[in-house]
Each structure stands twice: as C-alpha cells, then as structure tokens.
Amino acid sequence: MNANTAPQTTPGTADDALTDVEVVIIGTGFAGLGMGAQLKRHGRDSFVLLERAGDVGGTWRDNTYPGAACDIPSHIYSFSFRPNPDWSRVFSPGPEIQTYLRETAREEGLMPHVRFGADVEGARWDSAAQRWTVTTSRGIFTGRFLVTGTGHLADEALPTIPGLEDFTGEVFHSARWRQDVSLEGKRVGIVGSGASAIQLVPEVAKVASELVVFQRSAQYIKPRPDRAYSDTEKRTFRRDAEAIPDHRAELFWTLESGYAARRAVPNYLAEARTEALRHLERQVADPGLRANLTPDYELGCKRVLISDTYYPALTRDNVTLEASALARVEGDKAFSADGNAFEFDVLIFCTGFETTEPPYARLVHGADGRSLADHWAQGMEAFASTTVTGFPNLFILNGPNTGLTHNSLVYMIETQVDYVLGALDWSQVNGDAVLEVSPEAQERYVTELQERTAGTVWVGDGCKSWYVDQRSGRLTLVWPDFAHAFRYRNGTFDPAPYTTAGSLAAV
16 A cells, blocks of 8 residues: 555645544545545534545556556446536546545545545554454544545556666556657557557557567457437437436346356347457458467456457557466566567556455455455455455445446446444444454355356466466455346345443443
8 A cells, every 4th residue: 555646635624633533445446435425414523534645546546658558438427416417428537536536535535534644554443442453554443433445556566677776777567657768750569459458559649759568368359339428318318307317227137147147148248249259350451460369268367358440459550468467577678488689768667456466455454353355364354245254343335346348347336335324324323333244144145156156267277367266266356247236236234243241432
C-alpha cells in the first residue's frame, strides 16, 4: 500500500477529526466510495476513508495511459443509486469514469471523510478493546469495523527481467503512466498483450517510430460494440425516470447470458469462440500473423477482450508482434524468449496486477495475531466472499471470488455493500455485537464454490490465468456463477453463521 502520489487535495475537516470512528474504510475506488455513500445515505456519519494517493478513483485515477477505457457498458459500470444520463459512449473512456467517481465523492458528501496520503502500514484487531487499529503514514485510526476496498487492480505486477535495472531508456508500468515521457518518434517495446495492452498499442502505434509487442500468449478478442450516445438518447435518460433502469436491465441480462460460455455449455462456448476467431480472420489477412494471434487454450480461460483497433494496429508497418515473452535486457537491447533482439528507447510493462496474493493481506492481522496473508497461504477465501474467520468485524469488498468475466463488477460491489449494511444494523440492535464467521460456515461456503467451478473454462486442462491461485490450483478471483446468483446468495446479511460477542459496555 505504498503511496502513489503526494496528497493534492485536503479534506474539509481538521486532521485530528475522525480518527476514532465506527467504520474505517481503506480505498476510494468504486468499492470504498460505494460503501461510504451508502453509509451516508443510511445516516451513518462515523466513518473515515483512507486513501494512499492524492485523489479518489482507484483504478481510474491510476490508469491514465492513452486509450484507457472501460470494457463494460457505462450505464451498468456505475452505481445504481447514481445514474448518469450523460455518459458519452456505450463504453466510457477512463477520464470520464474518473470524473464520475470524483463527482460521487463530492456530491455524496464524502470528501470530509477522506484522508489522502494515508498509506496503510498495518491493521490489527484489538481483542480487549474490540476495535481495529489502523496505522497509516498519516497517523493512527481506530474503528469498530474495518472495510477493505482495495480491489484486484490496485498494485501493479512487474516481472523479474535480468538486466532490466540497467536499461538505458525509460521504463514504467501502464498503471503508472509517465506523462513526462514523450513517445513521439521513439522505439517502444510493450510487454504484455492483455486488457491494458490492447487499448494502449493502437495509440502508441500512431506516434512511435517502431513498436514491438511482446506476447507471452495470444488472447481471444471480440468486436467492441461501441458508439456514442445521441443527444436524443441523453435527453430521454434525463427526462424519463424509467429510461436508465430499463437500459441497465437490458444490458445486465444481455451480459448475464455470457456466463453460459464460461460454464462451457457447448453451443454457447462454440458460438463465442467462433465470434472471436472470425473477428481475427476479418481483421488480419496475413496467415503467419493470424497464427501467432490464435490462442492455444479454451475461450474464457483468460479474460476475453474486446477491441476493433488492436488487430489493425499490429498490421502497421511500424509494428512488430514478437510472439514470445521478454527474457532479458542488455543496455538498450531487449531479447525475447525466442532469442530475437530489439533496440528500444522506452519499455512499457502491461503485465497486470498483484491479484491472487494482494499486498494488503500482509498488513491486516486478526484475533490470533496472524496476517490475512498467512491465513490465505493456500489462496484467498471468505464466507459470502466478504468475511473471514479469525478476523472479527472485517469486511472485504471486491475480494475472494467476487470477480466477474461476463458482467459488471459494480453490481457485485453494491451487493456486498448491502451485506455490510445489514451486518452493521444487526450488530447495533444486538448490543454492538462483534461479528466473526465460524470456521465451519466458511469451509462449507468455500467448498461449495470450488465444487461449482468444476466443468468451467477457468479450470480446464491447460488453463493458466490470474484467476487461479497457482499455490493450490483453486479458483480464488472469480465468482463461478451468474452475477444475479451472487446477489441471491450474498445480498442479505444472516447472523446464523456468525459467532457473536456483546460490546464491552454490555459485558
């Protein structure tokens, strides 16, 4: 949780206010802001939002690379309680989403609760006080409840490349874009071919003199059905109270149908695979290049991407696809695993994030003093994908088995927020009871999820992805069912699986 930028915005309250609160929230992306907004809307003002950087927004604050945009439709990749009639496109560009999150923080009254530059250094459960103590670079905060909202895409992953430290040019990760580094006329290497790369490559190809894309494995890419919303549509969204909910519902259920392919239902899987491969065939005429861009695994094993511009960019005269990973660097030369050498002025890593072993887990210590990372030595797990045995009054948003590969993550976050609100209400009316899920309940839930993954594309033969924890072979990132099934299963708090203790005042 190292700070990304120095604080740039000062909240409206004194620095020493809100240090001892009911709820401490870590992060100000969709999860943290969604939690804070609903606390406010439910009349709960005793909370603080800890943010290591100098602005809200999480992923959309950090990822400012050219071409950054969402690959889930805007009207459903937004809060249901904050509809936006003015989305410019079906798939919003990153800066527009960041503006939406900034407006959410301001208009929901969250800014006085935010502490910028508060890099979390540790969080410990105090059994005697029945409170969490969170140590940050900006001081100590305590609260009855701790909510983590750091997400899966918060901390960039950089591979260990021999000689990289001696590279004579500029090196950075796509999530830490260097606005001060011009790529005009430069020889650029992009390492990786995932979601960020396919958005970035077409933009860099326009300005670089030479561009080489190091591809460790090919991706399935489908057409991007993007378009601008017309002024007429926007007026309708503003004037008709049912227009946005109806549009959201249409988008949601259309996306839900995509789960059947992930479930490996033969006709749905074949249809999705055919769509992607025909897209490749239409856009890439060269048989050799097309062969290198054809995946050797089942569709859905890795994230299925959408783009109409990536394949055409690879056919440009100044662009080379190196169908092997970056192996080592010597001075200004980079060598691929296949032994090919290239000279570069700039190396950009699109190599993803720390997902299966999130850094925050090393900082959070439960009732037995052990860290969350120690408890997750064989992979992340949580009851209702939200609470962990041994960690009283801790709620994890966007954590174990909450990722989706076919629908909107914001829907999942809102479901978890509802669950947390229910837990807070139940605790309050029951003498400020401390909530800790029983080991048996968590084990049953985790076993159920792993059984549900059987037969899906994520755990098929030869499938290796960041969805699966390599230490145990378990699917720990993705929810293995329809999104609406998650809400049915985990949208309402039930105290039955929890062991509870009354507050100190009640004892």
